[in-house]
Amino acid sequence: MSEAPDGGRLPARSAIAAVTGRFTEHRPPGAPETGDGPLGWEGYGRSRARAAGRTGEEESVLYGTAEVDGRACVLAAFEFGFLGGSLGRRTGDRLEAAYALAEERRLPLVSLVATGGSRMQEGMIALIQLQRVAGASARLRAAGLPQIAVLRDPSTGGGWATLGAGADVVLAVPGAQIGFAGSRVRPADADPYAYTAEGQFEAGQVDAVVAPELLRPTLGRWLAALTVTGPARPAPVPGALSPAGLPETGWDAVEQARAPERPRAGAYLDAYFEDRLPLHGDRCGGTDPGMLCGVGIRDGRPVAYAAQCGTATRPAGYRTAARVIRLADRLGLPVLTLIDTPGAANDAEAERAGAGPAIAEVFAAVASARVPVTSLVIGEGGSGGALALAAPGNTHVTADSYFSVIAPELAAAILKRGPDEVRATAGQLRLRPQDLVDLGVARSVVGPAGEPAP
Template sequence: MADRLSARAAIEAATSAFTELHAPERETAPEGPLGWEGYAASRARARERTGEQESVIYGEAEVEGRACVVLSFEFGFLGGSLGERTGDRLEAAYRAARERRLPLVSLIATGGSRMQEGMVALTQLQRVARQSTLLRSAGLPQIAVLRDPTTGGGWATLGAGADVVLALPGAQVGFAGSRVRPADADPAAYAAEGQLAAGAVDAVVPVGELRGVLGRWLGLLSGGTPDGPAPAEVPCALGGAGLPGTGWEAVSQARASSRPRAAAYLDAYFDFRLGVSGDRCGGVDPGMLCGFGERGGRTVAYAAQAGTATRPAGYRTAARLLRLADRLGVPVLTLVDTPGAANDAAAERAGQGAAIADCFAAVAGVGVPVTTLVIGEGGSGGALALASPGRTWVTPSSYFSVIAPELAAAILKRGVGAVRTTADQLGVRPQDLIRLGVARGLTSPTPPLP
């Protein structure tokens, strides 16, 4: 079990300055809306034990020089449960973030809705969902930090509904709390690390590193320009390869194990970067690198294929990244490098077609500029889903094809010996792509203007 920080200890770990704000307290019946016998005494004991008046405190804070609104749960106050007055405070925190045009950071530790208030407590989740939607519509980011435990409606609204989800090591995280799970349930599924593996959490961050990580995230997510960001610069070509003479040479250069991959391009392009992970639907694709980075003082979002067959979780993660960048006014860089979309039975069962369609729709639908560089293999629609129409560049060691030459030859009922000829006929070389209007130009060690 992870260490359980109090609400104020969590704020101290996460921020460098904090000024508490106070919402007007509503008048309520001593025993609550249900007249629950002993409820007033329970609350009095919770106040005496914790020094808090409710299960949430909130205020304006500074994190590594970045202003934000922070709310923090006190688990010692009736298990950090959500009641009507908790809802008032949560609503006030969201309202303060909107009015001040600041990001919201939620430091969550809750067991769920307060049973002593029945359905009145449960409906606070609707209030939270509404406030989260309003903040999202205002173009302001939300970051959740999952402490121990984060369960029930607090996880299903404040936690899982945030733009970036961080968790403390060993924290219990799950919709089902420890007392209501099936007896034979795998405990790893309800831990921060398990949720990271399942694509529901972006990173697990030790307490000692939390403030620094939050500061970098706040800087990146607040770095957009809603009135129209300039396109991301095209990265320099890496590796020093020359233009291929034939289609098969283009394919061979793109498939070479020595060719620089996405991680090398991202490291060379950004001053620093932070990744988002997972599709929020139970999947993670290590072959799709997504996140935000800083380049020359401004934020650029990225979605980069890492040379493997892209899985449904990869396309869904990229689509999530694109839509978040669009909402925050951040330009996007995509790097294309895949032999194609994964076509095994597991990928089909996971909704490969729908995932690719959603990625196409995300690229087509965002209002921020998307810049694409093909750095290796451009295998069919699985690669095109990440490419920007009209803003795609190619490197000398890349190719793009309607289908892999081997598969094209098989479909055309040609022998193995015809694969190289087929590659030439498909027009897959970088120079062919420029001539056909598929690519805007060739990048080099000195990149073209955006």
């Protein structure tokens, strides 16, 4: 989708045709730009005329309603052949109208971005179009409607910093140039990989790099996952995947939770969902492979999820989880969290990356969520790093899990006890699944079907 057969960039209408066979173009109010524009830039009118002649378009963006794999949306596509897909005031008119159309029709907005940034020939008039786009995006967000961006080649400047990075889901085509700084203005010694789709994915700024032939079905899946009908119902509690019985002692509970063969988050998510779409990265330059986040389909209904994988959770993992919970709350999706961590990462790098503030973000996201949150402890529940993902009043546990104020070894150290007292400390902490139910911390110990175990 990023490149045409002749080596040029794919025209907007070809990009649209690649993702939908049903597109109805709309026209914004107002006349096209005339003359040499708001600055009287000599030759600007002739440049626009040549661009229109080459592309057949009046401006660098076209928009309208569409169906992608049977899912209705508003689609906006950039025409890079029209002055590098740059944003001028008439581009702003069209983008603002596209957002307004999505809000009016209660439809998701899909943007096929390919732009070099703001239009030099319109100066500050071009630059302030970013404020218009940001305002329109904020209104659509407040209306509870999703935004999906597909980053084509290139996606730079204000187009990346508004429609692209501001979307709820960010997809990119392989090899696309992506970055706030375009190729002509970035430092000469800059690492070129950082400005690619793949580099931005590694940095947690892009959710997925999608091959052109998979864009249509991928967009269809995302539109299905982000489309909500009716009030959010609580996500059902997942069934336990392990045959383990209830532990006799606190230390038995710890050993069961730490067993290498115990089912992990990936197995639970695969068993729970019919389809799963990951959301990747914290949008602050970080990723954590120990936190799986995204939206899945269960019994035909979307559920957002954040799942710890048994490792010490890093700040980027918490920020990604908070991002997903906030998105679910805005769109009206129920949330499922799976808890499994010995605790938050506590090395110097984690502290520099803001471990405390990141955990606070998750606590706040869960506490303020208007949608129901369901939590299941599937392994280790280590201290506040685990509790941050737990839903107050709706947390359940498996038989091979524990939840503790801190790991028993660390509790013993804090209490100035020797290594030979760790097992006894585990018992005193009352961290077994059945203890957690008795204490009112957990609602139930779940069985194979998600029901309370006998």
